[in-house]
Amino acid sequence: MEPPCIAVEPVCWRRPALVDAVEAGGGRVGGPSEAEALVWAEPAAPDRLPEVLAAGPGIEWVQLPYAGIENLAHLLDRHHRWTCGKGVYAEPVAEHALMLALAGLRGMGSFARARHWSPPQGRNLLGSRVTVLGGGGITGSLVRLLAPWDCRITVMRRHPQSMVGVDLVVGPERLHQALGDADVVVVALALTPHTAGIIDADALGAMAPHAWLVNVGRGGHVATDDLVEALTTGTIGGAALDVTDPEPLPDRHPLWSMDNCLITPHVGNTPEMGLELLARRVAENVRRYIADEELLGPVDVDLGY
């Protein structure tokens, strides 16, 4: 049987690795006009997707490179099957979340900036209470990494079905209780109209005064001005953010100079870490496409993720 023709567009530094991945999965790479599927190679250029789809009337499946697709939600349609990078980057992002939690609890915000030996401070993550917002791939990986830590883990998710390794799963109506019962709160949600701004002044007020907030979801999950206020007045212990709103965070923003705030520039998954992981997903999905098996990372067009 002839291998299916799959387009890999646009031309960018990721493309060669994704071409290899398509071929490793059993596909043949060709132009959009002859393709029945498209692997989108450039996360930074969603606006160029419509013209490629217009040039490929035979394209029925589109593989997106993103885990979170909110920048592209307006382009989703029902003429195509959409899959995204959901879960692909979960492991490095979960590792980054755990690094941020440890660094925050153990005073790295102050210590890394000190130019002198300073008095002891810091708390153990070991045996502490961790609340994770979101029940997706990052949360699954984070729970796996936390297994030896003897933490009490609470997860808040839309449908509160139980999860392996999680002590308590609650729905959104118990958000504030889940926040209050935590030494560390990790935001690992998809950004949707239901979750935008979920960490606002009320949510921060529900947290313990020593608790740290870790955000590896999207900057828009946190009301930035409310967070600045909470960090200034000591409503919470601190915040460690890999994503911000606005992003990039502007120079001279107050968060840059707070000792109880750590910021990393959206590097939970760097492009170098991510490409290898994305290529593996593309190869697997191409194999599944050819075998007519269920594809990984299907997008629900109604939910937008």
Place this chain on the structure above:
Amino acid sequence: MEPPCIAVEPVCWRRPALVDAVEAGGGRVGGPSEAEALVWAEPAAPDRLPEVLAAGPGIEWVQLPYAGIENLAHLLDRHHRWTCGKGVYAEPVAEHALMLALAGLRGMGSFARARHWSPPQGRNLLGSRVTVLGGGGITGSLVRLLAPWDCRITVMRRHPQSMVGVDLVVGPERLHQALGDADVVVVALALTPHTAGIIDADALGAMAPHAWLVNVGRGGHVATDDLVEALTTGTIGGAALDVTDPEPLPDRHPLWSMDNCLITPHVGNTPEMGLELLARRVAENVRRYIADEELLGPVDVDLGY
């Protein structure tokens, strides 16, 4: 049966918790002159130990609060049984070591000090190669915490017997090979004449140029000037140090201003974290002492640890 009399000296902020611990273990607290055992409560005052021992001719067992007892090695004698805090603080120190490794690999040295959004950098600990020097309690805890990380773990120790969760155990003669095969090197040794200065220019030269050095042992394990040179010339990727030589590290020392160096002020185990753990050990050892069972953390007077 009358409970044995155990002295808890000197008076300090730790003493009340340790008095409680002795009583929880079944002992009776009294002065040195009537005591058959002594719990030393003040890590910062080894020099005052001889006078207390002189006042307590009936003391036959001494429980020291330290994990590393190099400051006290000259006071050890064969008239007493000595136990120390070996392994007591292993869990928080192992957590701190893992935090330092993650923070180093993931660029926190630069990111924490930045006042602007910077380009991506960082490597995964997931799936990497970790070499640990030392095979004691910290290493055991670190290996336990690393279990989900899918790392290839090598341990170098004096007697290279196999260890659960460790891929390869080697003796000191294979130090440089173990250093060369690692993305992260963690020093978790006791400080003895055999291990002092073990990380010198030759050892640093054996490491990979991207590799990070983490020291949670003692500052004296690392030849500080050699490390400054290695960090300046890029011989290694970076160093994350919870202990330094000299300690405290003086103001204006070059290590304070290097982006590829992270320093925490000996807080792997803070006094607050440690007292609770020490109290648990004291209670258990008092129980064992009364029951004539083997004591935890025995000191080998010849080896000095």
